[in-house]
Amino acid sequence: MITLDHIDFSYGKKSLFRDLDLTIPSGSIYGLLGMNGAGKTTLLKLISGQLFRSSGSAEILGYDPQKRSPAMLEDIFYLPEEFYLPQMSIDTYLRLNVPFYPKFDEAAFSRYIETFKLDLDQKIGDYSYGQKKKFLLSFGLASNTSLLILDEPTNGLDIPSKTQFRRTVASALTGSRTFIISTHQVRDMENLIDPIIILHDGRIIFNDSLESVSDTICMQVEDTEPMDDQVIYSEHIPGGYSVVRRRSAAQAASHINLETLFNAVVTAPEAFKGVQS
Amino acid sequence: MNHTIHLLQRQFYEDRKGLMIYAGVIFGVLLLPAMIAGYTNNLPNTLSDTAYAEDFGSFLLLGGFIITSLLFSENMHSKVKQHSWLMLPVHTHEKLISPIIWSGILYPIALMLYFSIVTFIIEGLSVLLFGRSAQMFNMFDLANWEMVLNYFILQSVFLLGAAYFKSAHFIKTVLALIVGTIILSLISLLVFRIVYAPYFHEMMRGPGYFTGQYLTINTLQSPLFTAVEVGAKILYWFVLAPFCWVVTYFRIREVQATDAV
CATH class of the missing domain: 3.40.50.300 (P-loop containing nucleotide triphosphate hydrolases)
Known part of the structure; x- marks a missing residue:
């Protein structure tokens, strides 16, 4: 189209x-x-x-x-x-x-x-x-x-x-x-x-698509600042850290927050080259 | 063709209030002198027989050029309105043809009809009130149609001005015409002076200046001068309007290609 x-x-x-x-x-x-x-x-x-x-x-x-x-x-x-x-x-x-x-x-x-x-x-x-x-x-x-x-x-x-x-x-x-x-x-x-x-x-x-994204990354709120190498992006929010990680096979799919996804993609575009379908 | 008709409908809707005021102004301008003349003068035919034709010429040219100058101001050149004009599903040539038809054809014909009706009403009133009338406007008079034809040609220049200039279209077009005329006159003067050099002994004076023999077209009849005259007429009647339309077409295309930036 x-x-x-x-x-x-x-x-x-x-x-x-x-x-x-x-x-x-x-x-x-x-x-x-x-x-x-x-x-x-x-x-x-x-x-x-x-x-x-x-x-x-x-x-x-x-x-x-x-x-x-x-x-x-x-x-x-x-x-x-x-x-x-x-x-x-x-x-x-x-x-x-x-x-x-x-x-x-x-x-x-x-x-x-x-x-x-x-x-x-x-x-x-x-x-x-x-x-x-x-x-x-x-x-x-x-x-x-x-x-x-x-x-x-x-x-x-x-x-x-x-x-x-x-x-x-x-x-x-x-x-x-x-x-x-x-x-x-x-x-x-x-x-x-x-x-x-x-x-x-x-x-x-x-x-x-969001479905494809949620297959490859997960988003969660954590109490402390994450330091592991699976982290693509994290941001300080009231009550903790919003974290975007590469999703492992064992992890359940998470809700994709568009605002966090946008910030993550703009901050670390290289990290998303591998996760796009 | 359907799109052109729809564009004309939109144009009529956009212009309808202005046209109504304009019609009122014309009526007032024609009515007032006729009534004053009828009231103050006991003689019949208080207005000259050509008064309405002269008024028609003034309104046709001045009003028509102003209307034409504003044709693109409320769409192509309007920051707030240009989006819908740009996204209108019509060909570029339809965006050109509809204003040509609107102000070049429909306007003079409507003005002629309106003048015929208004002068009929005014002179009817004049007969009723003062027992006399002047000659009504005659829309079948060839002189009026010749004026319309001239207007149709000149309208193309103002259409080009309307498309080319982003604001003050009418004033800028008139200024451009004045400047253009001055430049053309100077060039003509120079060519004339060079071609007819033997006839001059000063800058622009011929041999019999002090005895009243001036250089005129008649005294300088020559094949070249006739050719120039014929060429100028061809340029005016057959080249000027198409040239202006083609340039206007490309100006519209340019605006469309650049989001009217």
């Missing part, structure tokens, strides 16, 4: 990606994690044809994103972190935008709007930031695009909405769709995003 091969990209003279490779098959909700300025949004824009690579090749849904074919664009919905909604009714918005998305499902859209408790009579420009986000998310999910890109989707959502978001997004996934969620709010995304892609220093340093 998505193949990026030896991608180079730079902003002017500042190189961001060098020789970046990424393959994303369909049917999963991918989590894209990375520190500020790592290039997450740039990567999403390269995938969606909003930015052009300097070299390398890319294939998104069977198309070269640089050609910006309408057939590709109508199969991608991208909800950015910052967006604009005009002052109009939902009906008008649908009338002006649905024609561009041939797979749009109006019944599903109504369901999502109801799920997110959005006021149908209110102008969408008058919605709060969180409501606007829920509106666009409803539109994106109902558009039935093969690729749904969400950049920081839980920013601005209240606590019940975050739960609703996870439930709704998970229920909308089908075998032919792929969702990519870029986020810093990893706790909001636990039990939703899997596999995980971690972008660091212009490279993909981690791209694996």
Whole structure:
């Protein structure tokens, strides 16, 4: 579904990606994690044809994103972190935008709007930031695009909405769709995003499923600072140390904490080269 | 073609409030002089027969160029709105064709119809209130269509300005036109001075300057001058607009390739 091969990209003279490779098959909700300025949004824009690579090749849904074919664009919905909604009714918005998305499902859209408790009579420009986000998310999910890109989707959502978001997004996934969620709010995304892609220093340093990770590493909280050579990463937390170790055959699988996994991968990327499937 | 129609629908929705205000302004500008003239003057035909045609020309050109200049400001050049424009599933040429149709074709035709209706109403009022009327706007007058044709050509320049400049599109386009005209005039002057050197004894003065014989196009009729004149007409009627559209197309592509950075 998505193949990026030896991608180079730079902003002017500042190189961001060098020789970046990424393959994303369909049917999963991918989590894209990375520190500020790592290039997450740039990567999403390269995938969606909003930015052009300097070299390398890319294939998104069977198309070269640089050609910006309408057939590709109508199969991608991208909800950015910052967006604009005009002052109009939902009906008008649908009338002006649905024609561009041939797979749009109006019944599903109504369901999502109801799920997110959005006021149908209110102008969408008058919605709060969180409501606007829920509106666009409803539109994106109902558009039935093969690729749904969400950049920081839980920013601005209240606590019940975050739960609703996870439930709704998970229920909308089908075998032919792929969702990519870029986020810093990893706790909001636990039990939703899997596999995980971690972008660091212009490279993909981690791209694996949580199941595969839990086969090879384990996480636990220990009272004292661990010193043995099986330790990949440890961090001081209130009440002890959160420790990431290589998992032995005798050990039971542990819950993978995304925040700890991210910190471990960014701190010791070399250690994870051997554990990725 | 379907996408172009949908883009035009979006454009109409975006511009509808501004257009309504614009329509109100036109109505006011046409109504006020007609009423004042009707009230203060006892003679019939208080407005000149060409008054509405002159007003039409002013609104067509000035209003049309301003509307054209703003065509990309609320999508391609707007930081907050450009995302949805960039992700719109349409071809680049459709993003170009829809503004050409919008401000180059639909606007002048709508303006003509509107002028016809408004002048009909105003002159009807004039007859009712003052018992006389002036000549209404005639949308079938060839002179008006010639003006529309000229507008269609010149509109392409402002479309290019709208795409090329990121802000103050109209002012910058006008300034660019002024600078361009000055440069072109200086080049023409230089070429003229060199080609017709035998006719000059000073920088720009011919032999009969003091007796009132100036250098004019008529006195300098030559095959070269005719060729230049024909060439200039061909450039204006057949080359200028396509050239501006092609450059605008590539400007849109450039913006799309760089995320409007």
